[in-house]
Amino acid sequence: MDRIVLDSPLDMHVHFRTGNMLKFVVPYTACNFAGAMVMPNTDPIIDNHYALCRYREEIKAACKDAFFEPYMTLYFQTSYTRQMLEECRQDVLAIKLYPRGITTNSGHGVLISDPEVETVLGYMTELGIPLSVHGETDGYVMRREREFMRTYERWAVKYPKLKIIMEHISTAEAVNVLGTYPNVFATVTPHHLLMTTDDLCGDMLRPHLFCKPLLKSPEDRAALQALVLGELSDELQRKVMLGTDSAPHAKNKKECDCGCAGVFNAPYALPSIVPLFVEKDKLPELQRFVSDNAKAIYGIDTLPKMVELHRESQRANAFLGHLVGPKDDSYVCVVPMYADQILRWRVRKTWVDPVRTKVVLPKSPLAK
């Protein structure tokens, strides 16, 4: 098989940042996906309706004329009232919860033990707003996700009508929890699906693969692969969505004495995961993973944006942006996942199904 057409791929977990970085990175997602769920851990955080709408406008402006829908999220705050959530319900796809201090811009996150957390979970259950979670404790880095499973389990049992999305799962334990509770769902990133701790620090140290949760063991990766490929069960496969967790940081903030966490994979997310599915002849599972499952879980619809990939080698860019530039905030240079390596597939074209619309998509910034 040398050609695949994906129907309306969705990235259910992406970081766009703000300002110049946002303008720079949004097109890489917009040209490859029909839509994306945008994380609210910007600086300042997205914690009210007005900020959310303004942030959506900023993203749409950066798309230019691309056919792309940003799905917005609020940053979980214990101060949210039922009325406030009700008023912005129509514009919010999910509320993202960060335990305090465990990742980029999580200083405004919650203490999991705070009883006020459950008050807001109650409102969300009543209003049908899904809960999206960065599920890690502040324990030993290799055990943080495993230790958070207790919290997922407690919430899953206490709020059976609340949809809980375990974001960017990285461990076999999370796959087990996914299989146990009907109201628990998950996203998986390309890097957790394809890489292990060895890629980060087995040979040389690769700061551009440093992320949270940390890349895990070969056994954990095998559990994630079995999950997305439907080898565990068809039912379980329908609970998992692609969420790239594409998280750009300027090159100089990754390659320094105190490197930031985050993998910028938006440019090559789809080409990177295709071989895993193609080699095992699992195209229906690929389509479900990159789109159908998210539509069913979140109850969203998209316009029929088709993304066509060809089996055709490409060398991923070593960096994107300007390697040397003014040291103000207009300087953008990011190193993508698989920088300077050969990928076997590439996005060849995207279009909107002509039967249903005549919108013409702009060319991908990566297309030759």
Added chain:
Amino acid sequence: MDRIVLDSPLDMHVHFRTGNMLKFVVPYTACNFAGAMVMPNTDPIIDNHYALCRYREEIKAACKDAFFEPYMTLYFQTSYTRQMLEECRQDVLAIKLYPRGITTNSGHGVLISDPEVETVLGYMTELGIPLSVHGETDGYVMRREREFMRTYERWAVKYPKLKIIMEHISTAEAVNVLGTYPNVFATVTPHHLLMTTDDLCGDMLRPHLFCKPLLKSPEDRAALQALVLGELSDELQRKVMLGTDSAPHAKNKKECDCGCAGVFNAPYALPSIVPLFVEKDKLPELQRFVSDNAKAIYGIDTLPKMVELHRESQRANAFLGHLVGPKDDSYVCVVPMYADQILRWRVRKTWVDPVRTKVVLPKSPLAK
């Protein structure tokens, strides 16, 4: 207790490199230690008597007039003959074995399964040359040392008269093996003794703490601390030596897309470990760990170089050398362990016991 005098501290595992880097780093070890066992994984490697003697001269020249003894090692090669080893026996403290490809300049290392390895181990046993080992497999990075234990155990049983030194141990499993075989010994680094994976990548990524073996879990660190403090047994405590594994790389080779492995801790190795022993009132154990055990295990004697530390706060240098310089090999800028952090102890002075000698030591390059 506000003042400690260590008698002839020895660093039983150090990397000096060659050329300008050697000239730059040797004084940091020479001013704090009476001697150090120097690793042979230079470029080119130290694999013959002539290279070894020339390398020792290069190190001694870099010491200038410091009172310091470099103990030399050969890079384990399966091509070594009994005659060759016999001829250089007097100048060799140990032979260092690197499994191929698992750390800096280990491309000339051996395949553990190669039967020729055992031929050379036989010669070493006959000649009484200790075997120093970087004990890691090429498996999953968090399990490499654990997986290598089988090899240590096989050799320990097959060559009961061969002294085997497990270098820079990082796991509770290695502590167990140490306790099982009378002919197995170990070195422990300050960073494995004091830090965990969380220091490397729990919060931000800290490339200057990237080393091999990788920093491990809190439980592994606790096992190492119990070992050196003598909490497991007095017998076991006598089998463990300080080996800093101080391994300098230029700042720009650590903070980049493919960072090198190695922690440069020579400047602050002694001040960093003192609090662990002082807080538990374990000064005899400290003296044994930093000197007496190595003397007994290797059967070496040193001149009585005294190193006096005071309880006195100091801020570790953020870097040493030139932050910006010519991009040829004369450029040296290294970031030490604990860069820009406060240490509670400092080396105040060193002297040679006047009863036995009148040599006057030069001032430490770090002393104010």
